[in-house]
Amino acid sequence: xxxxxxxxxxxxxxxxxxxxxxxxxxxxxxxxxxxxxxxxxxxxxxxxxxxxxxxxxxxxxxxxxxxxxxxxxxxxxxxxxxxxxxxxxxxxxxxxxxxxxxxxxxxxxxxxxxxxxxxxxxxxxxxxxxxxxxxxxxxxxxxxxxxxxxxxxxxxxxxxxxxxxxxxxxxxxxxxxxxxxxxxxxxxxxxxxxxxxxxxxxxxxxxxxxxxxxxxxxxxxxxxxxxxxxxxxxxxxxxxxxxxxxxxxxxxxxxxxxxxxxxxxxxxxxxxxxxxxxxxxxxxxxxxxxxxxxxxxxxxxxxxxxxxxxxxxxxxxxxxxxxxxxxxxxxxxxxxxxxxxxxxxxxxxxxxxxxxxxxxxxxxxxxxxxxxxxxxxxxxxxxxxxxxxxxxxxxxxxxxxxxxxxxxxxxxxxxxxxxxxxxxxxxxxxxxx
Amino acid sequence: xxxxxxxxxxxxxxxxxxxxxxxxxxxxxxxxxxxxxxxxxxxxxxxxxxxxxxxxxxxxxxxxxxxxxxxxxxxxxxxxxxxxxxxxxxxxxxxxxxxxxxxxxxxxxxxxxxxxxxxxxxxxxxxxxxxxxxxxxxxxxxxxxxxxxxxxxxxxxxxxxxxxxxxxxxxxxxxxxxxxxxxxxxxxxxxxxxxxxxxxxxxxxxxxxxxxxxxxxxxxxxxxxxxxxxxxxxxxxxxxxxxxxxxxxxxxxxxxxxxxxxxxxxxxxxxxxxxxxxxxxxxxxxxxxxxxxxxxxxxxxxxxxxxxxxxxxxxxxxxxxxxxxxxxxxx
Numbered sequence: 001x002x003x004x005x006x007x008x009x010x011x012x013x014x015x016x017x018x019x020x021x022x023x024x025x026x027x028x029x030x031x032x033x034x035x036x037x038x039x040x041x042x043x044x045x046x047x048x049x050x051x052x053x054x055x056x057x058x059x060x061x062x063x064x065x066x067x068x069x070x071x072x073x074x075x076x077x078x079x080x081x082x083x084x085x086x087x088x089x090x091x092x093x094x095x096x097x098x099x100x101x102x103x104x105x106x107x108x109x110x111x112x113x114x115x116x117x118x119x120x121x122x123x124x125x126x127x128x129x130x131x132x133x134x135x136x137x138x139x140x141x142x143x144x145x146x147x148x149x150x151x152x153x154x155x156x157x158x159x160x161x162x163x164x165x166x167x168x169x170x171x172x173x174x175x176x177x178x179x180x181x182x183x184x185x186x187x188x189x190x191x192x193x194x195x196x197x198x199x200x201x202x203x204x205x206x207x208x209x210x211x212x213x214x215x216x217x218x219x220x221x222x223x224x225x226x227x228x229x230x231x232x233x234x235x236x237x238x239x240x241x242x243x244x245x246x247x248x249x250x251x252x253x254x255x256x257x258x259x260x261x262x263x264x265x266x267x268x269x270x271x272x273x274x275x276x277x278x279x280x281x282x283x284x285x286x287x288x289x290x291x292x293x294x295x296x297x298x299x300x301x302x303x304x305x306x307x308x309x310x311x312x313x314x315x316x317x318x319x320x321x322x323x324x325x326x327x328x329x330x331x332x333x334x335x336x337x338x339x340x341x342x343x344x345x346x347x348x349x350x351x352x353x354x355x356x357x358x359x360x361x362x363x364x365x366x367x368x369x370x371x372x373x374x375x376x377x378x379x380x381x382x383x384x385x386x387x388x389x390x391x392x393x394x395x396x397x398x399x400x401x402x403x404x405x406x407x408x409x410x411x412x413x414x415x416x417x418x419x420x421x422x423x424x425x426x427x428x429x430x431x432x433x
Numbered sequence: 434x435x436x437x438x439x440x441x442x443x444x445x446x447x448x449x450x451x452x453x454x455x456x457x458x459x460x461x462x463x464x465x466x467x468x469x470x471x472x473x474x475x476x477x478x479x480x481x482x483x484x485x486x487x488x489x490x491x492x493x494x495x496x497x498x499x500x501x502x503x504x505x506x507x508x509x510x511x512x513x514x515x516x517x518x519x520x521x522x523x524x525x526x527x528x529x530x531x532x533x534x535x536x537x538x539x540x541x542x543x544x545x546x547x548x549x550x551x552x553x554x555x556x557x558x559x560x561x562x563x564x565x566x567x568x569x570x571x572x573x574x575x576x577x578x579x580x581x582x583x584x585x586x587x588x589x590x591x592x593x594x595x596x597x598x599x600x601x602x603x604x605x606x607x608x609x610x611x612x613x614x615x616x617x618x619x620x621x622x623x624x625x626x627x628x629x630x631x632x633x634x635x636x637x638x639x640x641x642x643x644x645x646x647x648x649x650x651x652x653x654x655x656x657x658x659x660x661x662x663x664x665x666x667x668x669x670x671x672x673x674x675x676x677x678x679x680x681x682x683x684x685x686x687x688x689x690x691x692x693x694x695x696x697x698x699x700x701x702x703x704x705x706x707x708x709x710x711x712x713x714x715x716x717x718x719x720x721x722x723x724x725x726x727x728x729x730x731x732x733x734x735x736x737x738x739x740x741x742x743x744x745x746x747x748x749x750x751x752x753x754x755x756x757x758x759x760x761x762x763x764x
Contacts (some may be wrong), residue, residue, distance in 0.1 A: 197676060204647035210559055210580030210619055213643065280560035324538060326558035328579065 001373070002097055002128035003121035004087070009037025009427040010384075013048050017056035017388060021063055021378040022361040032061060034384045037427020043378060048242050052344055054422060056388055063376035064096030064361045064385040064423055067337065068186075068264055068367040069161070069240060071310035072129070074120065074139035075113070076105030080406050081317040083117070085128040089337040089404040091316070091430035094387035094420040096127055096376055097368070098337075102134045103162040109134040109145045111153035127425035130373070135174045135185060141166050144177055151181035157371055159186035162287075164222055166192065171226060175235040178190055179335045184262075184371065186238040189222035189247070190288070198326050201243075201274040201289045209278065213327070214289050220246035227254045227261060238262035238370050241314050243269050243288035246297035252307050262370035264312040265299045267340045268410060271347040272296075276410075282323045282330035283410045286316070304354055310367035311359075313340045317406030333407045338402055343411060345391065345418030356391075388422035390433075395419050453747050454573040456562050457582045458623040466591065466627060473592055473735070473742035480516075480738065490519035490748055492501045493550040497523040498540070499576070500556040505709055505736060506576050506585070513740035519550075519748075537561060543656050545569035550748055554578075572747045578680050582676070583616040585743055586708055587624035589735040593728050594664065596735070597704055602629035609694060609714045610668035612652075613640045614675070617708045618668055633658055636668075636692060639681040650668040655691050660700065667694050667707045667717045689715050704728055 012034040019030045019042070031046040032039060044291045067090060073081040081089075083100075090098045100117075102108035108117065111290045114133055121129050133155035137143045139162065147158060158178055164187070180183050195218035200206050202213020223239060227250055237377045242248060254261050266286075284290060302308040316333025323330050336343075341363065348354045365375040376385035396415045399407040408412050423431040455461070479487060483700055495514040499507050507523065514521045522544075531542060537556070544552070551572040554562045559579040577583040594601050612618045612634050625632050632650040634641055641652045659665050670688065675681060682688045694705065695718040705717075705727040713719045721727060 202643055204644035207642035207644040208619065208648055210582075210616060212580075215643075280563050321536065321538075324564075325536065326561040326564060326578075327555070328558045328560075 001154055002126040002130045003154070004125040004426065005123055007428045010429055011035055011049075011052045012054060012384070012424070012429070013046055014054045014056050014386070014388065015046075017059045017061035019061045019378055020357055022357040023063070023145050023365045023375060024377055024379050026378060027357065032378065032386070034424070034427070037135070037384055039378065039380055039382050039384055042378070054214075054388070056421075058392065059421060060356070060389040060391055061099065061378070062387050062389060063364045063378055064387040064425060065094045065099040065341065065363040066367045066373060066376065067093075067313050067315070067340070068181055068310055068371055070098045070100050070315045070337065071103070072100040074104060074117065077319075078320050081404060082124070083120050083129060084124040084126065085403060085405045086315070086337070087124075087129055091126050091340070091423045091425060092403050092420060093313075093337040094339065094341050094389070094423050096387075096423065096425035096430070097130070097373060098127065098383035099130045099132060099156050099371060101159060101161040102132050103139060103160070106141060107134050107139050108132070109137050109139070111146070111149045114150060114153045114155060127423075127430050130154075130371075132157045132159045132161070132186060134158065135160045135165060135178075136170070139163050141170065144170075144174060147177055147181050151183055155183065156180075157183045157186050157238070159188070159240070159401065161186065161188045164188050164190045168225060168229065168301040172229050172233060175229055175233040179233075179235055184236050184238045186240050187226050188240050189219050189226060191218045191221045194218035194221065198289070199285065200277050201291045203274060203292050205274045205277055209280075213289075216244035216246055216291060216295065219244045219288055220250060223247040223250045225337050227251075227259060230254075230261060231257075231259055238264075241266050241269070241288060241312060242299065242308065243291050243295060245295045248298040248302045248307070251302065255307055262310065263302075263308045264310040264367065264370070265303055265308050266312055266314045267336055267343045268334060269299055270296065270303065270311075270330065271318060271343055272410070277327075280327050281410070282325065282327050283408050283412070285327055285330050285332055286314070286334050287332035289371060300348070300353060309362065310370050311340065311344070311362045312339050312367065315404070317404055318408045322406065323408045326376055326427075333408070335402070335404050335406055338404060339397060339409060339411045339416065341389065341420060342395070342416035342418045346416045350417055353365055366386040384424045384427045386422075386424040390419045390421045391417070393417070393419040454562075455584055455743050455747060456573060456575040458584050458587050458620045458627065459582075461584075463627050466588065466624065469588055469653060469739065469742045469746055470592055470595060472745055473738040476741045476745070477738045486518060488518050489516070489745060490517040493519040493748055494547060495519045495521050495551045495553065495744065496544050496547070496549045496571075497521065497576075498552060498554045499523065500526040500537075500554070500750065501577065503555055503576070505733060506555065509733075509736040509740050510576060513737055515743055516737070517741055517744055519744065522547075533589075541569055545571065551644065566685070574743060574747070577616055579618070580614050580616050582620045584620050584624075585736075585740055586617050587620035588743065589732060589739040590666070590706060590733040591623055591624055591628060592707075592739050593706065593732050596731065597728055598663070601625065603663060604630045604663045605633070606630050606664045606666055607633045607635055607661060607662035608666045608668060609635045609656070610666065610692060611640045611670050612636055612645065613642050613681070614671040615668050618690055621666065622650055626650075633662065635659055637682050637688065654706050656698060659694070659698060664704045664706060665694060665699060667705065668706065669710065670712055685715050692716070693718060694721050698725070702726065706732060708732070
């Protein structure tokens with residue numbers, strides 16, 4: 001389900017880092033030896049064995065991150081991102097695996113298109129990448145794709161991300177049919193008759209600025225509908241980029257009732273509220289929109305207690321000339337692969353809003369589990385998927401610093417704490433600061 | 434293939450010195466507003482002369498960019514600049530490169546090459562004037578951006594109210610109608626609050642934006658609430674901004690019956706204002722519009738002198754510059 005270019009597995013010894021693997025229950029200062037791309041030994045004062053040695057005293061070594069929600073813009077908008085540039089950006093963000101959404105041009109809705117992407121990934125992807133395929137043809141919301149064949153061709157899951165499936169009857173059929181593939185449906189929940197024309201969260205800030213509002217209920221109503229259908233069909237679901245308190249409440253009720261539902265949240269929804277939109281910066285425009293403080297608090301609480309198991313960047317590159325326009329004219333979406341950890345470390349871990357080990361779990365094992373991918377772990381015998389983090393380092397986000405082809409980040413100009421120093425993805429050093 | 438970065442951070446121009454703009458009421462203080470109103474009063478006295486042109490802004494270039502249709506605002510800005518002897522150019526979206534798909538940014542860069550001292554911009558999108566200061570050296574005046582702000586309208590309304598009541602502080606103002614689509618309502622709420630008025634919003638439920646109370650106003654759907662106001666400010670029903678099938682109100686007929694400002698709904702002595710253009714028989718009964726208590730014509734006259742005051746204030750150095758009385762020769 002994951003594809004990357006062939007590359008030699010490496011030998012490496014990482015010395016003296018604080019090794020944190022929340023799933024394995026490890027938090028200790030250890031050396032890690034990697035032989036041929038797999039973790040061979042954990043311990044104190046390991047021999048170099050002729051391997052390259054990385055001195056990592058004072059740094060944190062954790063399982064590398066998994067991003068379940070990335071827009072690579074290939075095919076169709078390679079001026080904004082490619083598999084090569086997007087996976088390079090992901091490596092710089094500490095990721096060892098990412099999943100790409102199918103809302104490209106053309107939409108990934110046939111095994112031919114998917115096959116071409118898989119081939120491209122095998123030739124150019126710096127880290128393993130998986131591809132979701134569309135639920136409906138052309139994401140048109142009327143005809144199911146050939147999910148069986150798409151799954152055989154390597155589709156990681158199915159999603160019409162960017163647009164909701166409006167008709168409940170079709171949503172039901174999608175749930176029924178996806179069951180034969182064993183791959184989850186990942187749903188963008190938005191009732192468009194409530195959100196149409198909306199540019200930001202409906203509330204005090206939109207009232208003052210004059211923007212047409214995109215109310216929370218436009219999301220939560222669809223979350224409730226999709227959960228009701230999932231219950232009826234006894235099928236699993238993954239809820240994309242939740243933003244509203246009411247959606248979190250629906251998720252909690254469903255999980256408490258035993259529904260197999262997982263969910264994700266983005267760094268920007270965890271760090272910002274609609275107050276930020278007062279700047280009218282188009283790099284604060286995304287779908288779903290930034291919401292109120294009570295929504296942010298609900299998302300954070302659910303992330304802490306695990307009801308939201310994964311953090312997704314929803315990395316959405318856009319051409320400079322398309323974003324450098326008045327807010328209402330700008331497309332939805334912001335980049336995030338290269339800043340996710342640092343933003344979350346700066347705005348959530350440093351102020352004590354979430355413990356580091358919880359953050360690391362939600363960036364790695366959580367999203368992997370949601371999609372049935374192998375969880376990156378730090379254990380003898382496991383493939384080396386590791387990220388080395390310098391939590392003391394500060395850095396300034398600049399447009400020139402990105403590996404992504406696009407610069408529509410809400411963090412440009414900000415100084416962040418915590419920096420990715422090294423990423424090992426599937427046994428290969430994919431990034432080094 | 435190497436990634437190409439079109440603009441490198443280190444190739445950007447160095448930070449420019451801060452410019453003064455008039456983009457939102459949010460950005461100004463009570464002192465700013467009072468200074469602008471006083472300047473407008475002085476300029477109005479100068480307008481009583483036989484020769485009305487003042488030499489104050491001779492040699493300055495004012496460009497009016499109107500991306501949205503306008504009669505009052507564009508004509509009063511143009512005349513205001515001319516009365517102060519500035520050179521003026523007017524660019525309208527229709528018939529310009531905007532018609533050919535040129536972006537706002539590129540148009541502003543092109544016009545910026547003429548080195549204008551001040552750009553007046555009206556645009557259908559929120560925040561368009563906020564983006565101009567980044568690509569030109571000129572001062573920017575917002576002549577209306579989408580549903581967001583129309584600060585010179587608020588200023589001329591304060592001027593009108595001041596002339597009529599002698600104060601704004603403590604007045605009770607009812608703003609009636611389509612608040613949702615109204616930049617006039619948003620800037621007027623902020624301006625009226627800034628000067629100490631009490632504001633009540635009245636209109637159909639879907640046209641009073643959710644959360645608007647946070648601006649320090651009361652909101653009600655009951656038209657009876659206008660009875661206690663010193664001033665009834667009637668907003669235009671903005672049919673052109675309403676999406677097809679949005680159903681904000683069932684019909685204009687029903688709107689007029691429930692929320693139209695009619696002689697029966699106001700009491701003698703209550704003053705009436707409207708930013709224009711009016712939909713007579715919809716939001717305002719013609720008998721109210723033409724009544725002696727309606728200040729609508731005063732508003733139009735105030736538009737000229739307040740816009741002159743804004744141009745004067747931004748293009749001279751404001752409070753520390755030459756006093757306006759001396760500059761225009763009025764004692």
